[in-house]
Amino acid sequence: MNEVETVSSLRSHGGLQGVYRHQSAATGTEMAFSVFVPDHEPGARLPVVWYLSGLTCTHANVTEKGEYRATCSDLGLIFVAPDTSPRGEGVADDPAYDMGQGAGFYVDATETPWTPHFRMRSYIEAELPALIAAQFPADMNRQGITGHSMGGHGALTIALRNPERFRSVSAFAPIVAPSQVPWGEKALGGYLGPDRAKWREYDAVALIEDGARVPELLVDQGEADTFLAEQLRPALLREACDTAGIDLTLRMQPGYDHSYYFISTFMADHLKWHAERLRAS
Amino acid sequence: MNEVETVSSLRSHGGLQGVYRHQSAATGTEMAFSVFVPDHEPGARLPVVWYLSGLTCTHANVTEKGEYRATCSDLGLIFVAPDTSPRGEGVADDPAYDMGQGAGFYVDATETPWTPHFRMRSYIEAELPALIAAQFPADMNRQGITGHSMGGHGALTIALRNPERFRSVSAFAPIVAPSQVPWGEKALGGYLGPDRAKWREYDAVALIEDGARVPELLVDQGEADTFLAEQLRPALLREACDTAGIDLTLRMQPGYDHSYYFISTFMADHLKWHAERLRAS
Numbered sequence: 001m002n003e004v005e006t007v008s009s010l011r012s013h014g015g016l017q018g019v020y021r022h023q024s025a026a027t028g029t030e031m032a033f034s035v036f037v038p039d040h041e042p043g044a045r046l047p048v049v050w051y052l053s054g055l056t057c058t059h060a061n062v063t064e065k066g067e068y069r070a071t072c073s074d075l076g077l078i079f080v081a082p083d084t085s086p087r088g089e090g091v092a093d094d095p096a097y098d099m100g101q102g103a104g105f106y107v108d109a110t111e112t113p114w115t116p117h118f119r120m121r122s123y124i125e126a127e128l129p130a131l132i133a134a135q136f137p138a139d140m141n142r143q144g145i146t147g148h149s150m151g152g153h154g155a156l157t158i159a160l161r162n163p164e165r166f167r168s169v170s171a172f173a174p175i176v177a178p179s180q181v182p183w184g185e186k187a188l189g190g191y192l193g194p195d196r197a198k199w200r201e202y203d204a205v206a207l208i209e210d211g212a213r214v215p216e217l218l219v220d221q222g223e224a225d226t227f228l229a230e231q232l233r234p235a236l237l238r239e240a241c242d243t244a245g246i247d248l249t250l251r252m253q254p255g256y257d258h259s260y261y262f263i264s265t266f267m268a269d270h271l272k273w274h275a276e277r278l279r280a281s
Numbered sequence: 282m283n284e285v286e287t288v289s290s291l292r293s294h295g296g297l298q299g300v301y302r303h304q305s306a307a308t309g310t311e312m313a314f315s316v317f318v319p320d321h322e323p324g325a326r327l328p329v330v331w332y333l334s335g336l337t338c339t340h341a342n343v344t345e346k347g348e349y350r351a352t353c354s355d356l357g358l359i360f361v362a363p364d365t366s367p368r369g370e371g372v373a374d375d376p377a378y379d380m381g382q383g384a385g386f387y388v389d390a391t392e393t394p395w396t397p398h399f400r401m402r403s404y405i406e407a408e409l410p411a412l413i414a415a416q417f418p419a420d421m422n423r424q425g426i427t428g429h430s431m432g433g434h435g436a437l438t439i440a441l442r443n444p445e446r447f448r449s450v451s452a453f454a455p456i457v458a459p460s461q462v463p464w465g466e467k468a469l470g471g472y473l474g475p476d477r478a479k480w481r482e483y484d485a486v487a488l489i490e491d492g493a494r495v496p497e498l499l500v501d502q503g504e505a506d507t508f509l510a511e512q513l514r515p516a517l518l519r520e521a522c523d524t525a526g527i528d529l530t531l532r533m534q535p536g537y538d539h540s541y542y543f544i545s546t547f548m549a550d551h552l553k554w555h556a557e558r559l560r561a562s
Contacts, residue, residue: 011505012542064541067348070549224292260345261293268351 004135007032013069014039019059022131026123027086028116033128034059034081035136038073045139047278048078048132049271052124052147052154055183056102058083062148065260071268075275078138082128084150086117098183099190105178106154107202109191118191121202125158144168144274148263149227152219153178156204156237160212168277170218170270172263173225176237177205183231208240216247218273220266222256285416288313294350295320300340303412307404308367309397314409315340315362316417319354326420328559329359329413330449330552333405333428333435336464337383339364343429346541352549356556359419363409365431367398379464380471386459387435388483390472399472402483406439425449425555429544430508433500434459437485437518441493449558451499451551453544454506457518458486464512489521497528499554501547503537 007019015038024031040046049072051062059081062068072079085104092113094100100114109118133140145166147155152174159169178184179199188199200206221234228234234250241248256262288300296319305312321327330353332343340362343349353360366385373394375381381395390399414421426447428436433455440450459465460480469480481487502515509515515531522529537543 010538010540010542011503011536011546013546017542064346067351067545069545070348222292255292257291259291261291261298264348264350265292265294 004131012036014073015069017063017069019063024086024123024127026119026127029086029088029091031086031123032059032083034063035132036069036072036079037136038076038078040076040137045137046076046078047142047144047275048080048138048140049274049278050124050143050145050147050155051079051081052106052145052151052158053081053084054147054149054151055084056097057151058102061260062263065264066267067264068267068271071271075271075279077271077275077278078136080128080132082124085120091117094190099187103150103187105150105184105187105191105202106158107188107191110198111191111193114191120154121158124154125162142167142278144170144278146170146172146270146274147174148172149232149258150175150183152176153184153204156217157202157207159214160204160207161201163212163214166214167280168274169214169216170273172219172266172270173221173227173232173258174204174219174237175232177203177233179203179206180236181231181233205236205240208244208246213244214246216249217241218249218251218270220251220253220262220270222258222262223252223254224256225258225262227258285412293317295354296350298344298350300344305367305404305408307400307408310367310369310372312367312404313340313364315344316413317350317353317360318417319357319359321357321418326418327357327359328423328425328556329361329419329421330555330559331405331424331426331428331436332360332362333387333426333432333439334362334365335428335430335432336365337378338432339383342541343544346545347548348545349548349552352552356552356560358552358556358559359417361409361413363405366401372398375471380468384431384468386431386465386468386472386483387439388469388472391479392472392474395472401435402439405435406443423448423559425451425559427451427453427551427555428455429453430513430539431456431464433457434465434485437498438483438488440495441485441488442482444493444495447495448561449555450495450497451554453500453547453551454502454508454513454539455485455500455515455518456513458484458514460484460487461517462512462514486517486521489525489527494525495527497530498522499530499532499551501532501534501543501551503539503543504533504535505537506539506543508539
């Protein structure tokens with residue numbers, strides 16, 4: 001590859017699990033991401049599922065614990081897992097786990113000290129897709145997107161802002177209304193400033209209220225998730241979707257928490273759901 | 282539980298993934314292990330598959346990366362993952378990764394400084410099975426055993442010494458003849474002393490040469506495993522099994538390495554292989 005350095009490329013589940021790094025123009029930092037590519041016919045281009053990770057995570061968490069490779073190989077899906085923020089010594093940070101490095105919230109920051117590097121919206125919406133299209137056997141006309149927690153927020157908001165790009169959208173325990181919960185108020189206030197009108201394009205429920213539409217959504221949420229009542233609040237998404245006529249499949253999963261033990265359990269269901277929509281003509 | 286402390290118990294793949302710790306009489310230390318128990322009828326007892334881990338690992342590696350839970354739930358198998366050595370401040374260690382803590386080699390050490398705590402054979406063969414039988418819904422008449430690398434060595438040798446106990450035995454990239462490879466010569470020499478006759482009960486190929494028998498074995502080995510030629514040497518097992526009339530299914534897997542990206546790929550195959558034998562009447 002020209003601009004992308006291969007950190008590792010290991011055979012797994014009948015495909016190649018790669019980890020890559022590159023110098024990002026959007027963030028002005030080196031960024032790492034992982035891509036799983038199932039074995040395929042020479043010249044074939046495969047549908048792509050994006051997976052956006054949650055607070056504190058890098059690409060590595062889902063790559064190691066997500067249990068997606070067997071199903072992606074069965075269904076012929078490329079799986080892309082980006083990092084959650086810019087990182088490094090010259091990059092602003094916060095001692096809390098829910099702000100700064102590892103907590104980019106998929107926004108383009110407008111406030112100091114975050115502005116020069118915290119441009120995860122541009123990175124995920126523009127720079128990384130161009131790179132994936134150029135460097136991997138990806139059919140960019142067949143993209144789906146999912147994510148967990150903060151990354152579920154990312155998946156929902158990116159899809160709602162770009163409905164023509166994504167044929168399928170799902171989320172695991174997403175932050176559905178960051179403007180209305182502590183994690184989101186802190187992050188959006190910090191990255192975007194106090195004017196809450198500017199937060200709305202980074203809030204799935206607000207985007208739907210303001211007219212953004214996707215035809216359908218799949219969301220799994222553990223009932224034993226300790227963040228459920230205060231930070232995640234899927235009922236707000238239920239209400240917004242019902243009002244807007246969006247077909248939301250919201251599955252409350254008894255006993256499941258917020259961890260990868262939850263995510264991995266339902267990963268295959270989500271990938272099958274995406275594949276049905278991505279493989280439709 | 283009486284003597285066992287629950288560190289965590291999380292719902293995953295239609296079962297409970299627990300991590301536990303207890304004071305071990307065999308090692309004289311606190312030991313941790315993980316157990317996955319699929320949902321089951323009240324009062325039912327389920328077959329057990331033991332998984333012994335490799336150098337540097339604890340119970341956590343396979344618990345996080347092994348991708349065994351979905352298949353164990355489908356097949357109704359309990360999955361037990363012990364640690365690989367005693368650990369702690371009062372326990373002897375070696376600065377190298379392949380000796381001391383994280384490298385117990387499933388032996389009862391006879392040499393100083395290892396003797397007081399490095400008694401992993403007694404721990405895995407006697408103490409932990411009694412605890413599992415007493416504290417979990419396990420059918421101890423239906424046990425299988427597998428493992429990876431050093432843990433594959435453990436699985437093979439423990440099964441060969443206790444053929445009446447295990448209905449099924451498999452391994453991922455096992456050290457098949459530790460007496461003939463650098464890892465094993467260092468570890469067995471260190472734990473057991475220079476008399477190589479004492480090593481033979483901890484060497485699968487030597488055990489078979491000395492008359493130990495199991496009816497059949499399943500072994501997967503990656504062809505891109507960097508330890509293949511020097512440390513693992515499956516041809517030695519092939520030769521010993523052929524001579525002894527043991528039905529060895531040795532699958533060389535092109536492109537696969539020594540990591541959990543390899544193990545997780547073939548985990549479901551191994552669990553199905555065990556289940557066929559454990560569920561037979």
